[in-house]
Amino acid sequence: MDPIAYVNGSFVPLSEAKVSVLDRGFLFADGIYEVAAVLDGKLVDSASHLARLERSVGEIGLALPETTARIEELQKELVARNQLDNGMVYLQVTRGADKSRDFPFPKGVTPTLVMFVTAKDIVNAPSAKAGIGVITVPDIRWERRDIKSVALLAQVLAKQAAAAAGAGEAWMIEDGKITEGGSSTAFILTQDDVIVTRPNSNAILPGCTRKAVVALAAERQLRVEERAFTVAEALGAKEAFITSASAFVQPVITIDGKPVGNGKVGPMATRLREIYVDFARATAV
Template identity: 45%
Template sequence: MSSWVWLNEDYCPADQAWVSVFDRGFLFADGVYEVTAVVNGELLDFHAHMQRLQRSCRALELAFPWAVETLQQIHETLVARNQLHEGSVYLQITRGNPGKRDFHYPDVSVPPTLVVFTQSHNILQDARVERGLSVVTCPDIRWQRCDIKTVSLLAASMAKMAAQAQGADDAVFVTDGLITEASSANCFMVTPGGKLVTRALSQAILPGITRAAILEICQQHHLEIETRAFSPQEACGAREVFITSATTFVMPVTRLDGNLIGDGRPGPVAISLRNAYLSRFGAGLQRDANTFE
């Protein structure tokens, strides 16, 4: 974890970074967040994350009084101060501390709370890429604005714990018999005919930054893309399934509810897309697969 944290107006030691119990992030989960990956000490897709952060704030009528350049400087300074080579930077904005608990939004004079910290973890050489994830399905009990990246993550935590209890790595949410997304990632599949399928953007899923980058890469390589929902049953019959997120990049799924996906090994499309995404930032390749066929 961070040795140094940004809290509101300055850097401070992590053990001195305290937020009031009256902060609406604590009392109402009234806040948004972003996680930016760091590889070789460099921020990945930072400006895209900031664009989504601003969108989330607008959706919640949450003040955003900072220049993106200021936030970038804070991120880069924390990466340097904490000597972060590989991992992530977490940013959270809440509606602040009005000094009381009240369902109504406080007056605009109450400043928002800004917290930024870093975490060091291995995201390039992830052993799960070599074996693929085992995932299970679970009902999607989240609120109906999943397109806003709020700090209300209890349903996602419950899904991950349910998966762990079943000996799986992660969970995918299902509504009306169709997969929405994973507990903290977007979902893709490759059909037996080689078409790439992912759910269209809506209030049911988060507009993933990595998802958008992967779709751009697919277009550059002339992969056929279809944006629609698909069922767990269709996913079980797919050639490949994978998920995308800021810190897992592209992660193959090789087992769904106990059923093998394809031949039960990470597929070439997922590995190639992961390599293509990382090559944008000069990062090392995972395995030697580099084909979209």
């Protein structure tokens, strides 16, 4: 069955989904995206994703063509039309297509809104039990990483380097410290059992899964510290892991080929993953 996509007010077969070659998302990466997980046919942490969407479009002066409440309704209908049980909904909004290619914001142009789904069994992913390796690469991105922009070339290059090295993710380094993964947030567990992750700022994307995991850990009286950390500190940690909408909580067992801790999946990452999955199922809409 041809999957169904949503394009500017219509549900269409994915193979027929089209936007103009003059769309500013295509020409300038002038757009914002979101990815929400789907569990048992329901959206995970939808409110956080839509709040981040509103913030990101606001930061670049882009008006949403629909309310966030309507967008959530459309996402649910898209999930239902595709009979999606587990996976992700991708959403992208751009400034739309003008009559020519010009840098300043065009006037009187309707923003483009597209959505499609991808099937993925996030809960039972083999890498959650086996752990992944990460490599480190220089962080060459722009200075507004808190905006979830579709301008992802630096992340593409980082993720490609990881794939070529047989790793599951790339951790980006700036001023000697880890900023974040190519599509994830980086965490470590120190030798004295403190969960450490970089604080939100313009240097990183404010991850929705990160936000939930930090809150869930704090609720259970686990020690959480928001600060930057080095590769050396990560290699000296008990555990390391990443969080994202498409991976939930995923253990990291090697960095640049060197083991983290004993080189095996640790109990903290395993427990936080279980806690997050329970949260995701309990709050999905």
